[in-house]
Amino acid sequence: MPLVRRRISTRLLLITMLAVMLAEVLIFVPSIANFREEWLSAKIETAAVAGLASRQNNPQGDAVLGPDQEASLLKALDAKLVAIVEDDVSRLLARDDTLDVVDLQIDLSRQNPFRMVTGALNTLLSGDDRTMRVFGPVGDGSLVGEVVMSEYPLRRDMLIYSRNILFLSLAIASFAALLVYGSISAYLIRPIQAMTGSMIRFGEKPADVSRIIRPTGRDDEIGVAEAELAAMQTRLADTLREQRHLADLGLAVSKINHDLRNILASAQMISDRLATLNDPRVQRVAPMLLRSLDRALNYTQSVLAYGSAVENAPVKRRVRLKQLVKHVFEMVAVSPESKIDCVNAVGGGLEVEVDPDQFHRVLVNLCRNAVQALEGNEAEEPSLVRRITIAARQEADGETLIVVEDTGPGLPERARENLFKAFTGSVRSGGTGLGLAIAAEIVEAHGGRIALADSATPGARFEIRLPAGSSHGATAGPVD
Known part of the structure; x- marks a missing residue:
């Protein structure tokens, strides 16, 4: 001390x-x-x-x-x-x-x-x-x-x-001084010394929860300070544990990433050979497979960057949003047995200035969450509507509104509280919540914002708003 x-x-x-x-x-x-x-x-x-x-x-x-x-x-x-x-x-x-x-x-x-x-x-x-x-x-x-x-x-x-x-x-x-000194020492100095000692001990070993101060229950300013200090130390200890877990996870991911890149490189070589075959079915599927492998390789290269809480700065290009959404639906690869309809309601003339690869990740993550929510209800009434819709338009203030909406059961309240936080905002059991966290980080890097919109109809409706000047051309149909 x-x-x-x-x-x-x-x-x-x-x-x-x-x-x-x-x-x-x-x-x-x-x-x-x-x-x-x-x-x-x-x-x-x-x-x-x-x-x-x-x-x-x-x-x-x-x-x-x-x-x-x-x-x-x-x-x-x-x-x-x-x-x-x-x-x-x-x-x-x-x-x-x-x-x-x-x-x-x-x-x-x-x-x-x-x-x-x-x-x-x-x-x-x-x-x-x-x-x-x-x-x-x-x-x-x-x-x-x-x-x-x-x-x-x-x-x-x-x-x-x-x-x-x-x-x-x-x-x-x-x-008088002794009286004041005794009173101040009992009611002010000693509690402050206790809080100071607690902060010093906690700083030496913040992971030790036994070093968190125990509030005395006073109902004055000192009591409030003790309670707030205990709450802050508790949050910091939890954050440090999460950071330690993330560091361990990052080490594991880096090891897996190293071997996964080699496997994907081998798969890419095989897919290149398959593309030379004259089979019409192979020729139809091969381009989709090559694009998926290319994106997978790019993702493996950016895994460690995300583990360091840093995304690459977006390299913006003018992109036809309807064509990008088409590739997203191909990437999601919804099985015919699931009877999920993917509706591309983006106007053909709408263009946006975004990083195509990063924004592709945003839409893929949102659509995969929607597919998982809809496939989780396969045992329910077969007459239920299972549909994922992506629509967009340019607002009066110049912003671009992109909506990803599904007809699933919606998000529970516990998931809404930590929706865009990694490892805490997952909806399904065993999920990590990284999809929404990655989507939010990329959208913010583009100067936009993403939010779960309140909807009168069942299902989840995510709205992405890009800043003014990011879109060109005609708008799509209604997105309401």
Whole structure:
């Protein structure tokens, strides 16, 4: 099994942690701004409480706090100046003699989200040695508190708060990532790993059906993928078995073909001698026999090409279709005892551009199938019509329609499903289905198409359609 350098599960774990941390960052920015606002408001509220307390102790408004009290208040607020404004009257509560120039003024009554965020970032990045003056209303706004102090304590507390948020975010991110990782690993990663392992094992030995994945029966996308993978592996295993059988068959055919060509060559020599006899019956049969032997030799030469799933490219010639059909019926050689009528309904003037030998094979294969279907019913009522008809015409769109029709029992449903597939589309017991497969391949090589047409009458009706421009001359009679 190949080494997986970067696992999906590890990537998902890292991505989940980064996503949670990003969410925490988005939460942190307004959170730290709100922390700064509350920290400053607490200082102002403390100053206001101190001012109210001093007013109650000395209603006449004289010196409100003694030196020791001022020092205690400044130390408690970590400030250098504390004052309140009440009824437009400013009252100084405490002041440090070392008070210097104010670098920053913050009016809490004019804060908005944007100013809060920018102020918090400014404090974190630059708030160290600056002196700030903070003032704002307290309660119902009748009292305004004012504090002058260093920005360092605020920045220090904000950094501590940020550190705590960071640790909390890491804990939440790790916990969430582990939960997501466990869920994804159980419901997604492990099934994918199982499918990957199955594909690798199956690829090492596809003929072994025990290596086909067994679907778990899940009703989600993973279950569908497992079922489709099992179906695909099953089809591939079946195809490989068929290919192996075809390879064995091809080897056997090549051996038979070698000896059969020698036998046919000897038979051709004998038939040539028979053609020199003056017997009228021999003279009538000899040309037919010679043509059959010539075609048989050509077929033996093309057997291996078909075994390699390759047909020779058609060498098209202009052919009189009626004469070609006549030769086909002679080749089929229907015995008189079968009482099968072969009707050549092709018009005498219809010409088609096809490879004569290949198209002869197409019509011969179709007619032989029809003869076998009709001869299989010889035990039935002798009054049954047994007829094979070949007709053709040129359609309005320029296509040439060729129909091969018989009056047999028709094709069963199981044969229709794999009609033009070799070794699976046979109708009769012991058949290979190669005839229709060869016919379909040749017709497609000519740019046409072949199909079993639906017919209201009993029997089989095959329709061959050749592309426009392939026919010339007069058309035949009706083919419907």
